Amino acid sequence: MSLLIIFLFLVVGIIIFSISKERTSDNKSNKPDNNLISSQQNDLQPTRITQNESIQSNNITNNFQTKKRINPNTGYPMSTDWQIDRAKALALDAENPSQLPDFLPKSTLKEAEEINEILPHYSWGDYYYKSGNWDKAEQEWSEISDRMPLANHKLCIMYRKQKRFNDVVYILKRDKDAHKVASAYRKQKFESIVNAKAMAKKKQKSDLSHFRNN
Template identity: 30%
Template sequence: MNQRINPETGYPMSTDKQIKIKKEALSVTKAFHEENPHEAGIKLLKELGLPDPRDERTILSDKIGQYIIGILGAEAELHYKMGLWNEAENEYLQIFYLSIYYTDALRILYSKEHRYRDAVYILEFTMQTIQEFSQLFYKKDYDTLSLALEKAKNIANKKARIDTSRLSSEQKVVLTQTAGKNFKKIKNWMNEISEKKN
């Protein structure tokens, strides 16, 4: 089967069925975001005089999914499937460092574009996030990412002549600023969660 290409962008695109699945996933994510069943359920428990059954990590994960990652992640996946890689990249760049799933998705996109140094950069950025916010990740995530980083560095060294990396210094500054704002939100949530549990 021949690879489908988006005629407007020149990037590969998925089948109509795969695109439809991602469109449906985005619709569900948006509906979930608007309805926020986690918070509604917790509110009901409080009204009934029952405690929040979630641990601190789950509460934090729910907040990050609800307010930072959710819709952007679903949009990025849809745009990637549609062959709109520039849009997908812009969305992934706002959230990748909070999830090894999205880090890997962006790494794959960069690898397909022969942007090997960019792939190394985002892996290193996420490694730094894991070190500073270990509670956002599972213990195995660090090992998984370490292995991916080692492989990415080897590939970047071997393919340096054909590397088309293009993340600019300005983009890296904006990325750091965006991450900083999200990290501030996360730290505030961590403090709130800790205070409520104590």
């Protein structure tokens, strides 16, 4: 009987000791870690940036936003390397069109012939324009601008960038009056001559046109 009582006391003691140990562990885990709190507070505080660091950051951002690629030989803007390579690939493809079978309607064959003749000039003009060789682009597009309104439109864009506002009016009138638009491109429309004349009049003091005045 005495042994049983002793055994029961031991069991109760072990249970009490375990409970006391768990409470002590819980109290330690709930106690805030001062080092962790300090670290978190530092993270929440705004970072101090010196005036020089702020100026440098702004300069980098502005340079990234405003920096333009210029062709060193011509002084004209250039597109990205990917855009230039893509334009060149399209120009090379345009020079080697696939042949259409003879049994197709004559109208279809005629349009295909027109496209095969006109598209290389347009594509090489686009390549030269994106490469910053605007003089060569002008030569290519001028070859077909009376037959392809889109090429005429490209010339108008380029002339405006060069401040050649009267030249825009000149080529619009010249190509529109020629009535030579290829059947494959008849859905394309020329720009408004009226609007072009209004802009040329507004910009006459800064006009740098190469052709005769209008």
